[in-house]
Amino acid sequence: MKPLLVFLVSTAWAFTRGQYYYQELMNYLENRMLAIEDRMELWNEQTHRYHSELKEFKKLTAETMNALGKDHSLLLKDLEGAAARVDHVEREMDYLETQTAPRACANKADKVLEQGAWSVEESRTDEEEEEDWEEVRARVSDCVDILSSIRSVKILKRVGSPKGMWIRDPRSSKVYVFNGTRGHSIYQFSSVLDFSSSPGVNHSRQIQLPSVWMGPGSTVYNGYLYYIQQEAGTEVQVVKYDLLSGSVTDTAMFPVESHAPVYTLNPETTADLAADDEGLWLLYANSDSEPNINLAKMDPATLDIEEMWDTRCPRENAEAAFIVCGTVYVVYNTRLASRSRVQCVFDVNDMVLSEEAPLLYFPRRYGAHASLKYSPEEKQLYAWDDGYQILYRLTMKRKLLV
Template structure:
């Protein structure tokens, strides 16, 4: 009896346990179904939002494409307008350059009473001792016809030129000489202008060792000799043979204490120049630092044979050159700016040649460290920020003025 009761009790307990397990499983299944439903709802919402975002993105993309097409059309229109504007600016600049060349030269006159008195005194003295021309040349500068950049060689300052006293007729003939920098003792000699332009640097040049170092950029070549101021030797002028570099003669120039004639090229104490009349020296003294002075030189003895105080102001002067006994001073008020001949002084007349036109050089981004005139070629050899340039000059007769 007891055994049956125990068996029934075990069965009851087993059935109760199975019932509890089933209830727990049902609760778990209900919970899982609710979670799955929530996930499905979120996935559905995500799909809905993704579709909406994709649609909006397509609309934005279409708007961007439309705007880019409009911008491209505007860009093309602006480019056409800018091209037209550039052409108009170019025409205006050419017209301004033409008008500038038509202006009469501004007279280089200082209104200071002392300067006027000094100029009158100089004119009277010059009238007593008139300059006697050697060549009979009556040409004067009427303009700069054109320019040609041949090469870029060396430092920003220097001198390149030919033996300006020899009889060469075109710029392709004759030897070319290069003074690179403002202080050195080696002169480079090229066999021709073609050798100069075709060589890499000084590869085709023959170096010529000089007996002393030069100073500045005021050197000149004349009749087989190089003339330059010796570095650190005050006013000692050197004359050296171009054949072998030997010293032919040296002399201390009998001049008062000097200041550089060109504020834009302060390394140059004396600028030596050559024209149809021979060798000249351009300088400025501390006694009159506001104006340029000029001296005619004897190329053989290095003596100063005649001297003039010009009315040309020293301020903003960058270089000068002579043609037929007339000095043309080149100015540049803004660095880099526009170089122009603004003061002209003829030693064979009573005063400055104020009939000469105000002459502008073709536009360059810099200033001239040196300008050397070739009488036979009617060319200017210029050094501008390391570029070697040729300027072709046009002339007219002084007798036509």
């Protein structure tokens, strides 16, 4: 009987203790649930507040964007009006410059008159007339064209580096592109149309030259490429390259004491080769201390220097130059690129009157010309301006040599 009593008491004690732990567990779980409910309620309140604030912010943002859109439209209209006014002012400036432009810095002793405008102002002796006729017979250029104006401008495309050069070979109509200021290769296109329609210079025939070309001062003449070469530690050379056979046919040492740039605004141009109706020319600077641009007439077959001149055209603020009928036209600008202008003219025959030397302004474009190459057959310039390839069609007038 006693063991049974002990068992019953133990069982009752265990049951009572289990009920106590169960009740404690339930209380703990209930407290945890209350805490979770409180947090959920707080989260709901915060979410509602954030949602309200977000709606208010969205409303303010929409109002601000609408106001900005209206301001942008007004600003765009103002800018369009300003652009129209600037274009109108530039056209008026171009007109005024052609009517009242100051004279270019041509040689005072020049003696070329426009046809129909020549008159004898003073009597001459027979000896003076004979001397004048002697000068005419000994003149370097027989061409009678002088630049009158820029007739039209065509922006062909933009491809390549900010500085470079492009030119058309009149014999084959092929176009050659020199991208950058130096390199081993050039790019050939079959025509100007092919070049304008191409997506880039890489979609063309690439010609690997035997040496590095330096600066945008190359030219093409009678099927030959003439370019400037300067290897490390060596003298500057003029190289004649046969575009048909793909070989160098001749080289000549550069006739200067130092490697001074010919144009201060384009220091990469150590020398500038040009071709016109009269042949091959070389523009260069004798030294860093030399203030003026020098000119040399070259034999295109042998690269011999036939004659040399001091053009009296300053190198300072010069950006490029081109030659038409033996007359050098130097184009000037400013350090902060502005309007390019022909401000100095030099004729190898010393026969361009100061009054007749045109001071021409190029239409305002992008920056400054890295190169200007004249095509005698087309009477136009192939220009490279801040990566843009531009064609300037020129108007010529005839002159009488007296």
